[in-house]
Amino acid sequence: MDGGEESEQVASAVIGGTGVVGSYIVEHLVRRGERVLALSRSQRQRAGVEWLRADLLKPDTLVLPVFSTLYCTADAVLLADALPYLLNSGAKRLVAFSSTSVLTKQDTELDEERKMIRHLAEAERRIVAVCEQRHVGWTILRPTLVYAEGRDTNITPLSRLIRRFGFMPLVGGAPGLRQPVHAEDVAIGAIAAAASQVTVNKFYSLPGAETLSYREMIGRVFDGLHLPRRLISVPPWLWRAGFGLAKPLFPGSNVAMGIRMMKDMTFDATPAVRDFGWDPRAFRPIFD
Numbered sequence: 001m002d003g004g005e006e007s008e009q010v011a012s013a014v015i016g017g018t019g020v021v022g023s024y025i026v027e028h029l030v031r032r033g034e035r036v037l038a039l040s041r042s043q044r045q046r047a048g049v050e051w052l053r054a055d056l057l058k059p060d061t062l063v064l065p066v067f068s069t070l071y072c073t074a075d076a077v078l079l080a081d082a083l084p085y086l087l088n089s090g091a092k093r094l095v096a097f098s099s100t101s102v103l104t105k106q107d108t109e110l111d112e113e114r115k116m117i118r119h120l121a122e123a124e125r126r127i128v129a130v131c132e133q134r135h136v137g138w139t140i141l142r143p144t145l146v147y148a149e150g151r152d153t154n155i156t157p158l159s160r161l162i163r164r165f166g167f168m169p170l171v172g173g174a175p176g177l178r179q180p181v182h183a184e185d186v187a188i189g190a191i192a193a194a195a196s197q198v199t200v201n202k203f204y205s206l207p208g209a210e211t212l213s214y215r216e217m218i219g220r221v222f223d224g225l226h227l228p229r230r231l232i233s234v235p236p237w238l239w240r241a242g243f244g245l246a247k248p249l250f251p252g253s254n255v256a257m258g259i260r261m262m263k264d265m266t267f268d269a270t271p272a273v274r275d276f277g278w279d280p281r282a283f284r285p286i287f288d
Helices: 003-008 022-031 076-086 111-134 155-165 183-195 214-224 236-249 255-262 270-276
Strands: 011-015 036-040 049-053 067-072 093-097 137-143 168-171 202-206 231-234
Touching (some): 022 183, 067 076, 093 111, 155 168, 155 214, 168 214, 202 270, 214 231
Parallel strands (some): 011 067, 137 202
Protein backbone atom coordinates (compact mmCIF):
# COMPACT_ATOMS: atom_id res chain seq x y z
CA MET A 1 0.00 0.00 0.00
CA ASP A 2 1.34 3.44 -0.95
CA GLY A 3 2.09 5.47 2.17
CA GLY A 4 1.19 8.80 0.53
CA GLU A 5 -2.29 7.60 -0.44
CA GLU A 6 -2.83 6.09 2.98
CA SER A 7 -2.17 9.42 4.67
CA GLU A 8 -4.92 10.99 2.54
CA GLN A 9 -7.59 8.43 3.31
CA VAL A 10 -7.27 6.06 6.24
CA ALA A 11 -8.76 2.65 5.56
CA SER A 12 -11.42 0.83 7.45
CA ALA A 13 -10.52 -2.79 8.11
CA VAL A 14 -13.12 -5.54 7.82
CA ILE A 15 -12.44 -8.95 9.32
CA GLY A 16 -14.61 -11.57 7.65
CA GLY A 17 -14.80 -9.64 4.40
CA THR A 18 -16.16 -12.61 2.45
CA GLY A 19 -18.81 -13.50 5.04
CA VAL A 20 -22.53 -12.93 4.82
CA VAL A 21 -22.42 -9.64 6.78
CA GLY A 22 -18.78 -8.68 6.16
CA SER A 23 -19.16 -8.73 2.39
CA TYR A 24 -22.00 -6.23 2.64
CA ILE A 25 -19.91 -3.99 4.91
CA VAL A 26 -17.11 -4.03 2.32
CA GLU A 27 -19.57 -3.30 -0.49
CA HIS A 28 -21.17 -0.33 1.27
CA LEU A 29 -17.87 1.17 2.41
CA VAL A 30 -16.56 1.03 -1.18
CA ARG A 31 -19.77 2.66 -2.42
CA ARG A 32 -19.12 5.52 0.02
CA GLY A 33 -15.72 6.04 -1.54
CA GLU A 34 -13.79 4.67 1.40
CA ARG A 35 -10.59 2.75 1.10
CA VAL A 36 -11.10 -0.70 2.59
CA LEU A 37 -8.75 -3.28 3.99
CA ALA A 38 -10.52 -6.65 3.98
CA LEU A 39 -9.29 -9.71 5.82
CA SER A 40 -10.44 -13.25 5.23
CA ARG A 41 -9.09 -16.77 5.02
CA SER A 42 -9.48 -16.79 1.23
CA GLN A 43 -7.94 -14.28 -1.16
CA ARG A 44 -10.23 -12.06 -3.25
CA GLN A 45 -9.81 -9.16 -5.62
CA ARG A 46 -12.00 -6.10 -5.90
CA ALA A 47 -11.49 -2.50 -6.96
CA GLY A 48 -11.07 -0.20 -3.99
CA VAL A 49 -10.23 -3.04 -1.62
CA GLU A 50 -6.88 -4.27 -0.39
CA TRP A 51 -7.42 -7.92 0.41
CA LEU A 52 -5.29 -9.77 2.92
CA ARG A 53 -5.38 -13.44 3.79
CA ALA A 54 -5.54 -13.69 7.57
CA ASP A 55 -6.26 -16.35 10.15
CA LEU A 56 -7.44 -15.23 13.58
CA LEU A 57 -6.25 -18.56 14.95
CA LYS A 58 -2.72 -17.30 14.28
CA PRO A 59 -2.97 -13.70 15.47
CA ASP A 60 0.77 -13.28 16.05
CA THR A 61 1.32 -13.62 12.28
CA LEU A 62 -0.91 -10.65 11.42
CA VAL A 63 0.85 -7.58 10.07
CA LEU A 64 -1.70 -4.93 9.10
CA PRO A 65 -1.47 -1.43 7.63
CA VAL A 66 -2.67 1.40 9.85
CA PHE A 67 -6.46 1.83 9.96
CA SER A 68 -8.85 3.87 12.09
CA THR A 69 -11.97 1.68 12.24
CA LEU A 70 -12.09 -2.08 12.62
CA TYR A 71 -15.21 -4.07 11.81
CA CYS A 72 -15.18 -7.71 12.87
CA THR A 73 -17.93 -10.08 11.76
CA ALA A 74 -15.94 -13.16 12.73
CA ASP A 75 -16.54 -15.25 15.84
CA ALA A 76 -16.27 -12.97 18.89
CA VAL A 77 -14.33 -15.67 20.74
CA LEU A 78 -11.64 -15.65 18.04
CA LEU A 79 -11.64 -11.86 18.02
CA ALA A 80 -11.07 -11.71 21.78
CA ASP A 81 -7.90 -13.76 21.40
CA ALA A 82 -6.61 -11.83 18.38
CA LEU A 83 -7.61 -8.27 19.29
CA PRO A 84 -4.38 -7.29 21.08
CA TYR A 85 -2.53 -8.06 17.82
CA LEU A 86 -5.05 -6.24 15.62
CA LEU A 87 -5.36 -2.84 17.29
CA ASN A 88 -2.51 -0.77 15.91
CA SER A 89 -1.60 2.78 16.82
CA GLY A 90 -4.13 4.29 14.41
CA ALA A 91 -7.16 2.34 15.63
CA LYS A 92 -9.88 4.55 17.09
CA ARG A 93 -13.06 2.49 16.75
CA LEU A 94 -14.13 -1.15 16.87
CA VAL A 95 -17.50 -2.49 15.78
CA ALA A 96 -17.73 -6.16 16.69
CA PHE A 97 -20.50 -8.71 16.36
CA SER A 98 -21.80 -11.01 19.02
CA SER A 99 -25.26 -12.58 19.13
CA THR A 100 -28.55 -12.28 20.98
CA SER A 101 -27.97 -15.97 21.75
CA VAL A 102 -25.86 -14.80 24.67
CA LEU A 103 -29.19 -13.78 26.22
CA THR A 104 -31.71 -16.23 24.75
CA LYS A 105 -29.82 -19.50 25.25
CA GLN A 106 -28.72 -19.08 28.85
CA ASP A 107 -31.31 -21.63 29.96
CA THR A 108 -30.65 -24.15 27.18
CA GLU A 109 -30.88 -27.80 28.14
CA LEU A 110 -27.75 -28.73 26.16
CA ASP A 111 -24.36 -28.66 27.91
CA GLU A 112 -22.62 -27.83 24.63
CA GLU A 113 -24.77 -24.76 24.07
CA ARG A 114 -24.33 -23.57 27.67
CA LYS A 115 -20.58 -23.83 27.23
CA MET A 116 -20.75 -21.88 23.96
CA ILE A 117 -22.77 -19.10 25.61
CA ARG A 118 -20.32 -18.85 28.51
CA HIS A 119 -17.45 -18.52 26.06
CA LEU A 120 -19.31 -15.88 24.06
CA ALA A 121 -20.15 -13.81 27.14
CA GLU A 122 -16.54 -14.02 28.32
CA ALA A 123 -15.34 -13.01 24.85
CA GLU A 124 -17.50 -9.89 24.98
CA ARG A 125 -15.96 -8.94 28.33
CA ARG A 126 -12.43 -9.50 27.01
CA ILE A 127 -13.08 -7.40 23.89
CA VAL A 128 -14.32 -4.54 26.05
CA ALA A 129 -11.31 -4.82 28.38
CA VAL A 130 -8.76 -4.73 25.53
CA CYS A 131 -10.45 -1.75 23.87
CA GLU A 132 -10.61 0.21 27.10
CA GLN A 133 -6.95 -0.57 27.82
CA ARG A 134 -6.00 0.71 24.34
CA HIS A 135 -8.40 3.70 24.47
CA VAL A 136 -10.37 2.39 21.48
CA GLY A 137 -14.08 3.14 21.37
CA TRP A 138 -16.04 -0.10 21.07
CA THR A 139 -19.54 -0.99 19.95
CA ILE A 140 -20.81 -4.56 20.15
CA LEU A 141 -23.80 -5.45 17.99
CA ARG A 142 -26.04 -8.43 18.70
CA PRO A 143 -28.20 -9.21 15.64
CA THR A 144 -31.13 -11.56 15.97
CA LEU A 145 -31.82 -14.15 13.24
CA VAL A 146 -29.58 -13.06 10.36
CA TYR A 147 -30.49 -14.13 6.83
CA ALA A 148 -29.45 -13.44 3.25
CA GLU A 149 -31.20 -15.59 0.69
CA GLY A 150 -28.94 -18.44 -0.42
CA ARG A 151 -26.04 -17.49 1.86
CA ASP A 152 -26.94 -17.61 5.54
CA THR A 153 -26.91 -20.51 8.02
CA ASN A 154 -30.31 -19.73 9.58
CA ILE A 155 -33.09 -19.31 7.02
CA THR A 156 -31.44 -20.70 3.88
CA PRO A 157 -30.96 -24.25 5.29
CA LEU A 158 -34.66 -24.27 6.24
CA SER A 159 -35.58 -23.19 2.71
CA ARG A 160 -33.59 -26.12 1.33
CA LEU A 161 -35.38 -28.56 3.59
CA ILE A 162 -38.73 -27.13 2.55
CA ARG A 163 -37.84 -27.33 -1.13
CA ARG A 164 -36.68 -30.92 -0.67
CA PHE A 165 -39.59 -32.29 1.39
CA GLY A 166 -42.41 -29.85 0.65
CA PHE A 167 -43.41 -29.50 4.32
CA MET A 168 -42.01 -28.31 7.64
CA PRO A 169 -42.58 -29.83 11.11
CA LEU A 170 -43.22 -27.21 13.79
CA VAL A 171 -42.88 -28.17 17.45
CA GLY A 172 -45.95 -27.24 19.47
CA GLY A 173 -47.29 -25.18 16.58
CA ALA A 174 -44.21 -22.90 16.81
CA PRO A 175 -45.81 -19.84 18.47
CA GLY A 176 -42.45 -18.42 19.64
CA LEU A 177 -41.76 -14.91 18.37
CA ARG A 178 -38.83 -14.07 16.09
CA GLN A 179 -37.37 -10.94 14.43
CA PRO A 180 -35.37 -12.05 11.36
CA VAL A 181 -32.98 -9.42 10.05
CA HIS A 182 -31.30 -9.18 6.66
CA ALA A 183 -27.51 -9.28 6.58
CA GLU A 184 -27.30 -6.16 4.42
CA ASP A 185 -29.31 -4.19 6.98
CA VAL A 186 -26.95 -5.40 9.70
CA ALA A 187 -23.99 -4.17 7.63
CA ILE A 188 -25.59 -0.77 7.05
CA GLY A 189 -26.31 -0.55 10.77
CA ALA A 190 -22.70 -1.39 11.62
CA ILE A 191 -21.38 1.42 9.42
CA ALA A 192 -23.87 3.88 10.93
CA ALA A 193 -22.89 2.79 14.45
CA ALA A 194 -19.21 3.28 13.67
CA ALA A 195 -19.90 6.84 12.50
CA SER A 196 -21.78 7.82 15.65
CA GLN A 197 -20.11 9.01 18.83
CA VAL A 198 -23.28 8.19 20.75
CA THR A 199 -22.69 4.47 20.22
CA VAL A 200 -19.21 4.40 21.76
CA ASN A 201 -18.80 1.77 24.51
CA LYS A 202 -22.32 0.35 24.18
CA PHE A 203 -24.08 -2.91 23.31
CA TYR A 204 -27.00 -2.95 20.87
CA SER A 205 -29.51 -5.60 19.86
CA LEU A 206 -30.35 -5.51 16.15
CA PRO A 207 -33.77 -7.10 15.59
CA GLY A 208 -35.58 -7.12 12.27
CA ALA A 209 -38.46 -4.79 11.44
CA GLU A 210 -41.19 -7.36 12.12
CA THR A 211 -42.00 -9.56 15.09
CA LEU A 212 -43.41 -12.82 13.75
CA SER A 213 -44.32 -16.16 15.19
CA TYR A 214 -41.89 -18.87 14.17
CA ARG A 215 -44.82 -20.41 12.30
CA GLU A 216 -45.44 -17.26 10.27
CA MET A 217 -41.72 -16.84 9.64
CA ILE A 218 -41.57 -20.33 8.11
CA GLY A 219 -44.75 -19.61 6.21
CA ARG A 220 -43.04 -16.68 4.53
CA VAL A 221 -40.15 -18.93 3.55
CA PHE A 222 -42.72 -21.12 1.74
CA ASP A 223 -44.06 -17.94 0.09
CA GLY A 224 -40.53 -16.97 -0.99
CA LEU A 225 -40.14 -20.38 -2.59
CA HIS A 226 -43.51 -20.02 -4.35
CA LEU A 227 -44.73 -23.16 -2.60
CA PRO A 228 -48.01 -23.76 -0.72
CA ARG A 229 -47.62 -23.56 3.05
CA ARG A 230 -47.52 -27.08 4.47
CA LEU A 231 -46.87 -26.68 8.20
CA ILE A 232 -47.25 -29.74 10.42
CA SER A 233 -47.57 -29.23 14.17
CA VAL A 234 -45.63 -31.83 16.19
CA PRO A 235 -46.17 -32.25 19.96
CA PRO A 236 -43.00 -31.56 21.98
CA TRP A 237 -42.99 -35.10 23.42
CA LEU A 238 -43.12 -36.60 19.93
CA TRP A 239 -40.32 -34.30 18.73
CA ARG A 240 -38.12 -35.47 21.60
CA ALA A 241 -39.00 -39.13 21.15
CA GLY A 242 -38.55 -39.16 17.41
CA PHE A 243 -35.66 -36.76 16.99
CA GLY A 244 -33.06 -39.53 16.87
CA LEU A 245 -34.77 -40.97 13.80
CA ALA A 246 -35.41 -37.60 12.19
CA LYS A 247 -31.97 -36.06 12.81
CA PRO A 248 -30.45 -37.32 9.51
CA LEU A 249 -33.09 -35.23 7.72
CA PHE A 250 -32.11 -32.11 9.69
CA PRO A 251 -28.30 -31.91 9.63
CA GLY A 252 -26.81 -29.55 12.19
CA SER A 253 -29.95 -29.47 14.29
CA ASN A 254 -30.59 -30.63 17.85
CA VAL A 255 -33.55 -31.28 20.12
CA ALA A 256 -33.31 -27.85 21.74
CA MET A 257 -33.67 -26.07 18.38
CA GLY A 258 -37.11 -27.55 17.92
CA ILE A 259 -38.21 -26.83 21.48
CA ARG A 260 -37.16 -23.20 21.05
CA MET A 261 -39.80 -22.83 18.32
CA MET A 262 -42.22 -22.33 21.23
CA LYS A 263 -40.10 -19.69 22.98
CA ASP A 264 -40.25 -15.94 22.37
CA MET A 265 -36.86 -14.52 21.36
CA THR A 266 -37.41 -10.82 20.81
CA PHE A 267 -35.47 -7.63 21.50
CA ASP A 268 -36.01 -3.89 21.68
CA ALA A 269 -34.72 -1.91 18.71
CA THR A 270 -35.36 1.49 20.32
CA PRO A 271 -31.74 2.21 21.40
CA ALA A 272 -30.41 1.38 17.93
CA VAL A 273 -33.11 3.45 16.23
CA ARG A 274 -32.40 6.39 18.52
CA ASP A 275 -28.60 6.28 18.38
CA PHE A 276 -27.82 5.42 14.76
CA GLY A 277 -31.05 5.29 12.78
CA TRP A 278 -31.53 1.53 12.70
CA ASP A 279 -34.10 0.88 9.94
CA PRO A 280 -34.23 -2.77 8.76
CA ARG A 281 -36.51 -4.17 6.08
CA ALA A 282 -39.56 -6.38 6.53
CA PHE A 283 -39.12 -10.14 6.29
CA ARG A 284 -40.11 -11.03 2.75
CA PRO A 285 -37.40 -13.41 1.52
CA ILE A 286 -37.29 -14.39 -2.14
CA PHE A 287 -35.52 -17.59 -3.19
CA ASP A 288 -34.68 -18.24 -6.85
